[in-house]
Amino acid sequence: MKRTLILYFLFIFVFSFELFSDELLTVPEKTNYQRTSTYQEVMDFVKALKERHPEKMKIEFIGITTEGRKIPMIILSKHGIFKPLESRLLNKPPVLIMANIHAGEVEGKESTLMLIREILENNREDLLEKQTVLIIPIFNCDGNEKMSPKNRRDNGPELAGERKNGQGYDLNRDYVKVESFEVRALITNVFNFWDPVLFVDMHTTNGSLHQEPVTYAPNIAPEGDQILTDYMWEKALPEIDKTLLKKYKVESIPYGNFIKRDDPVKGWRNRAIEARFGTSYYGLRNRFSILDENYSRADFRTRIKGAFSFIRAILEYTNKHMDEMCNLIREADLRAIKEVKNSEFPIRFKLTKTYDFLIKSYIFKKRKILESERERYPKNWYGDYLVEKTDKKKNYCTTLYASFKPYKKVKLTEGYIMLPSERQVAMHLKLHGINVQVIGKSFKGKVKLYKVIKIESLKSPYQGHFLHTNIDYEEVEKEVDVPKGSFFITLTQPLSRLVAYLLEPQSRDGYVAWNFFDRIMVNQWRGYSIYPVYKVLKTPKVQMHNF
Numbered sequence: 298m299k300r301t302l303i304l305y306f307l308f309i310f311v312f313s314f315e316l317f318s319d320e321l322l323t324v325p326e327k328t329n330y331q332r333t334s335t336y337q338e339v340m341d342f343v344k345a346l347k348e349r350h351p352e353k354m355k356i357e358f359i360g361i362t363t364e365g366r367k368i369p370m371i372i373l374s375k376h377g378i379f380k381p382l383e384s385r386l387l388n389k390p391p392v393l394i395m396a397n398i399h400a401g402e403v404e405g406k407e408s409t410l411m412l413i414r415e416i417l418e419n420n421r422e423d424l425l426e427k428q429t430v431l432i433i434p435i436f437n438c439d440g441n442e443k444m445s446p447k448n449r450r451d452n453g454p455e456l457a458g459e460r461k462n463g464q465g466y467d468l469n470r471d472y473v474k475v476e477s478f479e480v481r482a483l484i485t486n487v488f489n490f491w492d493p494v495l496f497v498d499m500h501t502t503n504g505s506l507h508q509e510p511v512t513y514a515p516n517i518a519p520e521g522d523q524i525l526t527d528y529m530w531e532k533a534l535p536e537i538d539k540t541l542l543k544k545y546k547v548e549s550i551p552y553g554n555f556i557k558r559d560d561p562v563k564g565w566r567n568r569a570i571e572a573r574f575g576t577s578y579y580g581l582r583n584r585f586s587i588l589d590e591n592y593s594r595a596d597f598r599t600r601i602k603g604a605f606s607f608i609r610a611i612l613e614y615t616n617k618h619m620d621e622m623c624n625l626i627r628e629a630d631l632r633a634i635k636e637v638k639n640s641e642f643p644i645r646f647k648l649t650k651t652y653d654f655l656i657k658s659y660i661f662k663k664r665k666i667l668e669s670e671r672e673r674y675p676k677n678w679y680g681d682y683l684v685e686k687t688d689k690k691k692n693y694c695t696t697l698y699a700s701f702k703p704y705k706k707v708k709l710t711e712g713y714i715m716l717p718s719e720r721q722v723a724m725h726l727k728l729h730g731i732n733v734q735v736i737g738k739s740f741k742g743k744v745k746l747y748k749v750i751k752i753e754s755l756k757s758p759y760q761g762h763f764l765h766t767n768i769d770y771e772e773v774e775k776e777v778d779v780p781k782g783s784f785f786i787t788l789t790q791p792l793s794r795l796v797a798y799l800l801e802p803q804s805r806d807g808y809v810a811w812n813f814f815d816r817i818m819v820n821q822w823r824g825y826s827i828y829p830v831y832k833v834l835k836t837p838k839v840q841m842h843n844f
């Protein structure tokens with residue numbers, strides 16, 4: 298009897314942590330992984346937890362979507378820190394985890410809900426020791442509610458939301474131009490306001506073929522601070538990868554795709570370097586970011602388990618190394634203030650090797666595309682052959698290509714002057730948190746200006762734009778009259794990398810490319826007008842005030 302009783306209590310002790318009341322179960326847990334949660338179900342879940350732990354959890358709303366939904370952000374703190382100033386003063390820096398930017402990619406949403414429950418209900422408050430945790434479980438609320446069997450569903454659930462937001466934008470292409478309500482809210486109310494040390498963005502892969510359920514990448518934008526990128530590749534991600542395998546029994550590899558599927562040893566590539574993507578954008582702000590892409594062919598339960606384990610492993614890492622990470626970003630800010638002006642800024646890149654690694658994949662076979670399949674596999678996309686996965690597993694030693702060597706650089710100066718006609722652009726720079734000043738008195742000064750010779754653009758619309766893909770300029774050094782009311786954007790500021798990225802006339806993903814100056818840069822009478830942003834060799838010695 299005594300022994301049975303001991304066993305009984307042992308059983309209760311071991312398993313009680315896994316038993317939750319109905320309101321504390323996620324929708325996939327309640328439906329045998331058939332369904333994903335709606336907006337209302339996400340809100341009900343977090344409210345139930347909030348009622349049980351009001352002193353450690355707060356629900357805030359960072360903004361309102363096109364269709365009027367409030368975007369929730371959950372703040373977790375065991376020190377009662379629910380404001381950015383407190384987190385700074387009490388040295389519990391924020392870490393941000395965001396899911397559902399593409400609302401068809403839903404395991405991030407489910408796993409962040411599990412993470413909140415895990416921390417508060419399962420004795421994982423150790424994860425809040427050195428940090429304040431911010432969680433946005435359902436960023437694209439409007440997309441999430443358009444559940445349909447026509448959307449991507451991967452290997453479960455039965456229905457999932459759609460990729461675009463309520464305006465039709467892909468939110469993960471919006472970080473430079475910021476036209477969506479969601480990204481605007483994220484940049485102003487979270488990035489600028491809270492300034493998280495790390496931003497984790499959760500997705501599902503698009504067609505890569507391997508066995509590992511979790512894939513990851515740090516910021517790989519080559520215009521970012523290389524020391525931060527190296528730290529992620531060399532220290533943080535290998536350690537997180539190791540925890541994930543050893544503690545949580547989940548395999549992971551860097552995010553990418555085979556360069557040649559019929560020859561996997563040729564390499565594994567990730568080229569998403571532009572700041573239109575959230576993780577690259579965040580890197581240009583001298584902060585850490587991690588892209589999480591869970592393997593789309595893994596079943597829903599495995600994807601949730603992988604994602605849930607990954608974010609726990611990340612928080613374990615940041616909690617342990619927070620001081621080190623804060624020092625690194627502080628130094629990166631100082632470098633951005635001191636070293637970017639007058640430097641050679643890279644603008645065109647060649648893909649290079651990051652490191653060799655082992656990938657668990659499959660044997661692939663090549664077969665000719667039948668004429669009857671042409672509708673599904675158009676010739677201009679697929680050519681004549683398909684390379685398909687077989688069921689036979691195979692490991693490959695391959696090379697990760699996710700690093701970039703510049704082959705073209707431009708010389709930066711001390712800053713940019715923007716003519717008064719660009720007031721709207723100046724406001725947009727402010728939205729990014731960039732320091733903009735207004736020139737109080739007209740003056741004569743030596744500048745570099747850019748005469749447009751030729752503009753090439755995309756033939757079809759992309760994210761509401763006809764993106765300029767190539768612009769030829771003639772650079773002229775000249776003394777000009779700078780009118781009162783012009784704007785000065787100094788490169789002596791923490792966001793200098795982002796400033797150069799947005800304003801350099803040849804940037805492939807800056808304001809010129811995204812049509813911000815199309816009002817002015819038109820081909821009329823005697824050729825194109827001049828680019829309305831000058832580069833000043835020296836900071837003007839005139840009266841200025843903050844815009």
Ligand SMILES: [Zn+2]
Pocket residue numbers: 399402499500501
């Ligand atoms: Zn995605």
